[in-house]
Amino acid sequence: MRVTVSFVDGRLEEFDSDRLTRPDPLPGRSVLSDLVLSLGDDGVWLELDYYDSQGVAEGEALRRRRGWRAQLATPEELGSVSRVDVDGAARWLRAGGGLVDVSRLEDVRAALDDGPSDLPALSAWAYRTGLSIPEVAGDDPRDATERVCAWMGVPAGSLEFLSRVRATVSQTSDPGFGGAS
Numbered sequence: 001m002r003v004t005v006s007f008v009d010g011r012l013e014e015f016d017s018d019r020l021t022r023p024d025p026l027p028g029r030s031v032l033s034d035l036v037l038s039l040g041d042d043g044v045w046l047e048l049d050y051y052d053s054q055g056v057a058e059g060e061a062l063r064r065r066r067g068w069r070a071q072l073a074t075p076e077e078l079g080s081v082s083r084v085d086v087d088g089a090a091r092w093l094r095a096g097g098g099l100v101d102v103s104r105l106e107d108v109r110a111a112l113d114d115g116p117s118d119l120p121a122l123s124a125w126a127y128r129t130g131l132s133i134p135e136v137a138g139d140d141p142r143d144a145t146e147r148v149c150a151w152m153g154v155p156a157g158s159l160e161f162l163s164r165v166r167a168t169v170s171q172t173s174d175p176g177f178g179g180a181s
Contacts, residue, residue, distance in 0.1 A: 001016075001017045001018075001035050001037070001046075001086060001087060002014065002015070002017070002086070002088070003015045003016075003046060003072060003084065004084070004088075005044060005072055005073055005081060005083075005084050006082045006083045006084075007077070007080045007082055008080050008082045008094070013072065013073075015046060015070070015072055017035055017046075017048065032050065032051040033049070033050045033067075034047075034048070034049040034050065034064060035049075036049070037086060037091070039092055039099060039101075041075060043071050043072070043073050043078060044071070044073040044078070045069055045070065045072065046070045047067070047068070048067040048068050049065060050065050050067050051064055081094065081099065082094045090102045091103055094158075095119065095123075095158040095165075096155075096160065097157045098154075098158040099155070099158075100123070100153060100155070100158050100162075101154070102119075103153070104152060105119075105126060105153050108126045108129070108130075108151070108152050109122060113129075115129075119162060120162040120165045120166035121166060123152070123154050123158075123159055123163075123166075124162070124166055127152065127154070127159060130147075130151050130152055131144060145159075
């Protein structure tokens with residue numbers, strides 16, 4: 001897995017699990033590795049766990065062993081992360097003040113319909129769709145936006161930003177909205 005973290009100042013950091021510093025960095029006889037990439041208030045993390053076959057009889061279940069946890073971006077750096085790519089595809093992308101979970105948004109589109117492909121239109125479509133699903137929006141309209149935004153992987157501030165972008169672009173360049181072609 002290759003993880004690329006891009007920053008608003010142009011800095012780029014690349015992490016590559018295929019090119020570890022030691023030929024076999026895991027103890028014992030590792031037969032399978034497990035990589036977990038996560039984004040949270042505590043930063044961007046890559047966890048490397050493994051399945052060790054040492055001392056396990058053939059046909060027995062292998063148990064996951066904890067390996068290492070590497071911080072790819074600190075909480076202080078999160079505000080300047082512009083995007084995180086995994087194997088060349090966008091995983092998180094800055095829109096307004098937040099990082100949009102592009103994978104989750106794409107999953108919503110794939111599961112429900114073949115919605116729009118551009119980020120502003122897809123975000124608006126997913127939000128409207130989420131509001132129409134009671135299991136997603138919930139019973140209390142006061143927290144519906146928060147619930148739908150979490151479901152689709154778009155922070156509320158990013159949704160507002162993308163809505164403004166979509167309105168501006170739609171008015172000026174989208175023939176479907178009466179703009180120039």
